[in-house]
Amino acid sequence: xxxxxxxxxxxPYLPALLRGLYMTLLLSILCISIGLVFGFAVGLMxxxxxxxxxxxxxxxxEFFRGTPVLIQLFWIFFCLPVLxxxxxxxxxxxxxxxxxxxxxxxxxxxxxxxLSIGSEQNDAVLALGxxxxxSLLHVILPQAFxxxxxxxxxxxxxxxxxxxxxSAVGITDLMFQGEIISxxxxxxxxVLTTVAAMYFAVGFPLTQIVSLVERRVLxxxxx
Amino acid sequence: xxxxxxxxxxxPGPASSVADAGGxxxxxxxxxxxxxxxxxxxxxxxxxxxxxYARGAIPVLKGVGDTMSKTDRLVILGPSGGGKSTLLRCxxxxxxxxxxxxxxxxxxxxxxxxxxxxxxxxTVQRQVGMxxxxxxxxxxxxxxxxxxxxxxxxxxxxxGAAIARAEALLSRxxxxxxxxxxxxxxxxxxxxxxxxxRALMLEPKLMLFDEVTxxxxxxxxxxxxxxxxxxxxGGMPMMIVTHDMGFAKNIATKVLFCADGVVMESxxxxxxxxxxxxxxxxxxxxxxxxxxxV
Ligand SMILES: Nc1ncnc2c1ncn2[C@@H]1O[C@H](COP(=O)(O)OP(=O)(O)OP(=O)(O)O)[C@@H](O)[C@H]1O
Ligand SMILES: [Mg+2]
Numbered sequence: 001x002x003x004x005x006x007x008x009x010x011x012p013y014l015p016a017l018l019r020g021l022y023m024t025l026l027l028s029i030l031c032i033s034i035g036l037v038f039g040f041a042v043g044l045m046x047x048x049x050x051x052x053x054x055x056x057x058x059x060x061x062e063f064f065r066g067t068p069v070l071i072q073l074f075w076i077f078f079c080l081p082v083l084x085x086x087x088x089x090x091x092x093x094x095x096x097x098x099x100x101x102x103x104x105x106x107x108x109x110x111x112x113x114x115l116s117i118g119s120e121q122n123d124a125v126l127a128l129g130x131x132x133x134x135s136l137l138h139v140i141l142p143q144a145f146x147x148x149x150x151x152x153x154x155x156x157x158x159x160x161x162x163x164x165x166x167s168a169v170g171i172t173d174l175m176f177q178g179e180i181i182s183x184x185x186x187x188x189x190x191v192l193t194t195v196a197a198m199y200f201a202v203g204f205p206l207t208q209i210v211s212l213v214e215r216r217v218l219x220x221x222x223x
Numbered sequence: 224x225x226x227x228x229x230x231x232x233x234x235p236g237p238a239s240s241v242a243d244a245g246g247x248x249x250x251x252x253x254x255x256x257x258x259x260x261x262x263x264x265x266x267x268x269x270x271x272x273x274x275x276y277a278r279g280a281i282p283v284l285k286g287v288g289d290t291m292s293k294t295d296r297l298v299i300l301g302p303s304g305g306g307k308s309t310l311l312r313c314x315x316x317x318x319x320x321x322x323x324x325x326x327x328x329x330x331x332x333x334x335x336x337x338x339x340x341x342x343x344x345x346t347v348q349r350q351v352g353m354x355x356x357x358x359x360x361x362x363x364x365x366x367x368x369x370x371x372x373x374x375x376x377x378x379x380x381x382x383g384a385a386i387a388r389a390e391a392l393l394s395r396x397x398x399x400x401x402x403x404x405x406x407x408x409x410x411x412x413x414x415x416x417x418x419x420x421r422a423l424m425l426e427p428k429l430m431l432f433d434e435v436t437x438x439x440x441x442x443x444x445x446x447x448x449x450x451x452x453x454x455x456x457g458g459m460p461m462m463i464v465t466h467d468m469g470f471a472k473n474i475a476t477k478v479l480f481c482a483d484g485v486v487m488e489s490x491x492x493x494x495x496x497x498x499x500x501x502x503x504x505x506x507x508x509x510x511x512x513x514x515x516x517v
Contacts, residue, residue, distance in 0.1 A: 118357075120355065120357045120358070120359045121359065121361070123317065123355055123359055124355075124359035124360070124361065126315075126316075126317050127315055127317065127352070127353040127355075127359075127422070128372070128373040128377070128421070128422075128425065129345065129348065129349045129373065129377055129425075130372070130373060130376065130377055131376075131377065134372075134376040134377060138372060138376060139361055139372075142363045143361075143362065143363050146363055219407075220405055220407065220408070221362050221363050221405050221406075221407060
């Protein structure tokens with residue numbers, strides 16, 4: 001193995017790495033979107049009065065928060081197809097696993113956000129005679145979303161980083177491409193450093209957006 | 224009294240269940256038409272209202288009854304915990320009740336049915352507006368957004384028309400410069416004035432004010448009270464809970480003293496403040512004058 005560090009060495013491999021980054025982003029955005037929608041629903045169930053819905057959602061959330069993402073991924077990739085007796089490809093199993101994980105994270109953010117909306121908002125809704133649909137859509141959801149936004153953004157960064165695990169089931173994401181190229185060329189220093197830099201280039205601005213949102217948007221609305 | 228337009232079971236007979244509250248002597252009148260009422264017909268009538276929290280464990284209103292006419296501004300006074308807020312919340316239709324009924328303009332719109340459930344006629348309830356002690360503006364909407372939400376989303380009013388009405392209302396009350404501000408950018412007094420304007424957007428026939436100046440710094444109280452006075456001059460019937468005796472004396476056409484969940488005394492403000500009939504009222508007024516909380 002050549003121990004000299006020559007950054008220009010990775011240039012020919014950049015297109016392959018960028019394809020990997022594209023896959024990483026695609027998977028992350030897909031799973032974050034799915035997780036946000038289901039996360040809001042699960043968050044409502046966790047705050048609701050229906051005991052069965054509460055119990056199911058609580059078990060779900062605690063399970064996915066309390067086990068390693070890698071085992072969730074492997075379980076869905078290896079065990080679920082056997083149990084259901086169907087073929088599940090790597091991309092679909094990775095999407096299912098990460099979406100469920102994001103759902104669990106997002107539901108916690110929504111749950112505490114919903115809890116923090118004071119009862120005086122409900123007084124206002126009732127005194128104005130707003131129908132339930134209007135109050136959910138125009139009063140509760142926007143406030144819950146804004147209050148949950150900092151947590152949701154940092155959950156999204158977590159998911160983006162954790163998504164590197166999907167290389168273990170053969171998804172050609174950024175991590176996967178990095179591993180292949182680094183072992184094929186025996187140049188791990190250049191290649192893996194580049195991969196880390198590419199993750200950072202996406203992740204760091206995202207964490208900055210979190211604090212920007214906290215400072216600007218949320219303060220103006222005093223949420 | 225039977226309200227002509229409702230299909231709900233009739234309320235108990237005239238005045239039979241009215242907890243003695245020294246109310247107007249018109250309770251025996253029966254409404255024939257639903258809109259044209261005899262002049263003696265009370266505008267609002269509360270009959271034998273009982274309300275408890277925690278499934279009866281905390282009785283709060285223990286048979287409240289009173290009336291107000293269309294020209295009245297009813298000021299409700301009383302010690303803390305006496306049930307004033309609960310009474311207004313019941314009139315607004317925010318609470319379930321354990322017995323009794325409330326009538327607006329001759330229509331029974333809140334009533335405890337024989338099966339114990341609370342009936343609320345939403346079309347009548349919508350004619351009542353309420354402003355609370357705590358700030359209830361929607362923090363994620365601008366002043367304009369707060370004003371037009373209910374007219375547009377509830378009543379289906381055209382957005383342009385609602386905006387025009389909101390602008391007119393805000394100009395009238397000196398708030399037009401705050402049109403695009405968020406609630407967090409307003410002072411407490413401005414927040415309460417916007418909350419009043421938001422309620423006015425729905426063109427209520429009756430306004431309820433529950434200690435709307437209690438959370439305010441002293442220098443901000445006047446602007447809110449003068450807005451309420453302006454509405455009063457415009458002929459808006461209202462029920463006001465306040466601890467501000469000066470304001471109460473100025474605005475009241477009728478005073479109701481509410482303590483321990485019952486109406487202890489009610490009548491015209493001159494008599495009430497100058498010569499209260501019962502000792503409890505005298506003690507209350509004296510303690511207010513001394514500046515101590517009861
Ligand atoms: N949601 C509730 N659950 C249980 N008890 C309640 C609730 N709301 C009010 N109460 C109780 O009902 C009683 C009357 O309360 P209410 O708020 O109507 O009094 P108030 O006359 O408005 O007092 P204040 O002057 O302090 O505002 C109090 O003892 C209060 O603790
Ligand atoms: Mg109160």
